[in-house]
Amino acid sequence: MSTADKLIDEAGRLIVNAGYNGFSYAHLAERLGIRKASIHHHFPSKVDLVVAVVEQQRAAIREQIAALENDEPDAMAQLLAYVNYWKRCIEDQSEPFCLAGVLAVELPGLPEEVGVAVRGHFNDLGEWLKRVMALGVRQGAIQLELEPDTSAQFFQTTLYGAMVMARAYGDPGKFNFVVDAFLARMRTDRS
Amino acid sequence: MSTADKLIDEAGRLIVNAGYNGFSYAHLAERLGIRKASIHHHFPSKVDLVVAVVEQQRAAIREQIAALENDEPDAMAQLLAYVNYWKRCIEDQSEPFCLAGVLAVELPGLPEEVGVAVRGHFNDLGEWLKRVMALGVRQGAIQLELEPDTSAQFFQTTLYGAMVMARAYGDPGKFNFVVDAFLARMRTDRS
DNA sequence: CTATATCGACCTACCAGAAGGTAGATCGCG
DNA sequence: CGCGATCTACCTTCTGGTAGGTCGATATAG
Numbered sequence: 001m002s003t004a005d006k007l008i009d010e011a012g013r014l015i016v017n018a019g020y021n022g023f024s025y026a027h028l029a030e031r032l033g034i035r036k037a038s039i040h041h042h043f044p045s046k047v048d049l050v051v052a053v054v055e056q057q058r059a060a061i062r063e064q065i066a067a068l069e070n071d072e073p074d075a076m077a078q079l080l081a082y083v084n085y086w087k088r089c090i091e092d093q094s095e096p097f098c099l100a101g102v103l104a105v106e107l108p109g110l111p112e113e114v115g116v117a118v119r120g121h122f123n124d125l126g127e128w129l130k131r132v133m134a135l136g137v138r139q140g141a142i143q144l145e146l147e148p149d150t151s152a153q154f155f156q157t158t159l160y161g162a163m164v165m166a167r168a169y170g171d172p173g174k175f176n177f178v179v180d181a182f183l184a185r186m187r188t189d190r191s
Numbered sequence: 192m193s194t195a196d197k198l199i200d201e202a203g204r205l206i207v208n209a210g211y212n213g214f215s216y217a218h219l220a221e222r223l224g225i226r227k228a229s230i231h232h233h234f235p236s237k238v239d240l241v242v243a244v245v246e247q248q249r250a251a252i253r254e255q256i257a258a259l260e261n262d263e264p265d266a267m268a269q270l271l272a273y274v275n276y277w278k279r280c281i282e283d284q285s286e287p288f289c290l291a292g293v294l295a296v297e298l299p300g301l302p303e304e305v306g307v308a309v310r311g312h313f314n315d316l317g318e319w320l321k322r323v324m325a326l327g328v329r330q331g332a333i334q335l336e337l338e339p340d341t342s343a344q345f346f347q348t349t350l351y352g353a354m355v356m357a358r359a360y361g362d363p364g365k366f367n368f369v370v371d372a373f374l375a376r377m378r379t380d381r382s
Numbered sequence: 383c384t385a386t387a388t389c390g391a392c393c394t395a396c397c398a399g400a401a402g403g404t405a406g407a408t409c410g411c412g
Numbered sequence: 413c414g415c416g417a418t419c420t421a422c423c424t425t426c427t428g429g430t431a432g433g434t435c436g437a438t439a440t441a442g
Contacts (some may be wrong), residue, residue: 022297153365
């Protein structure tokens, strides 16, 4: 793993914990056992670094989604795979919040370029959810009384809301609980 | 309005916009047209100030809730009143996010005392929602297939998730849309 | 097969400004 | 007078960022 990758990785962790203004080059340098100036060699400014972090995450998720859409024909199974990914991340605290989610909350106070990347992630996720919801309705696995777009926004809302809940209550189980209740409802709802 | 109150008020606005680490005494002083040192006279440290901000908000909401529980016997009407409060705040951008919500997202990077106050707010809100949901079930206005506690957590999740959505998409309408869909479901769900 | 030029990664040593915070003077009011 | 509110002036530490040097690997020329 290259130093640049390590920087992106560790910066991501720090941002998830404390937000954009909650970490510094000094923190990051200490964590990696290098000097501040070396970070500037790889990422001239903090904005460059944070944009790189968000974009890397975006690319990873887009890839994950593309693989799901190729390999898993069942809409509900796709959703479950995605949800299970987050369940694991939150349960073992390896990534206890969505990076873009943390940044989205402080969006008004962020440099413009970071904001663009963050909105990009939300759009990526939103678009996929629309597709998978429409597919689920066609497959009869998801409730019919709502538009797929509505279900998608609903689902995204629940995901991020559940992350807030897990963090606010200091209880990763809250995420599982809420998300499971949501999914159970979706399935039993076939009216 | 006393200077201390103005400080709490303005600090709240700044925190809602950019989080705990996204505002400074210098910012705040500039906004109020006074000097930094004068802020320290009222709130010796930043932690003191932020705790005061959260606690004031907590008190205000508790008061609002108590009034609702006294004056409004109908559970669904209580929920609507609360939701409408947030709809207004978000639509006119006077308070585009819950203060405690912003802080909750950066909780791991916050001073302990602030964290305690933030968790306090979430508990306050959660407890009320449990009560009002149980009442709603008794009144037959809310779906019966879920425990009141589950519905309460569900509702809280949707509220905070919808705030994240509104901010991430830069569209206050997202909040209304998602929350209305949630409420509509709750009501039509009487199985 | 050496000698040397080049280059990327990292370093030390700085800088200006902003951060949170303190000391102590001044001002106005009961 | 006493006191609260505000001020000026200052301190220390941290911030993101820069300048310029060292080191080792690799490429190239003699």
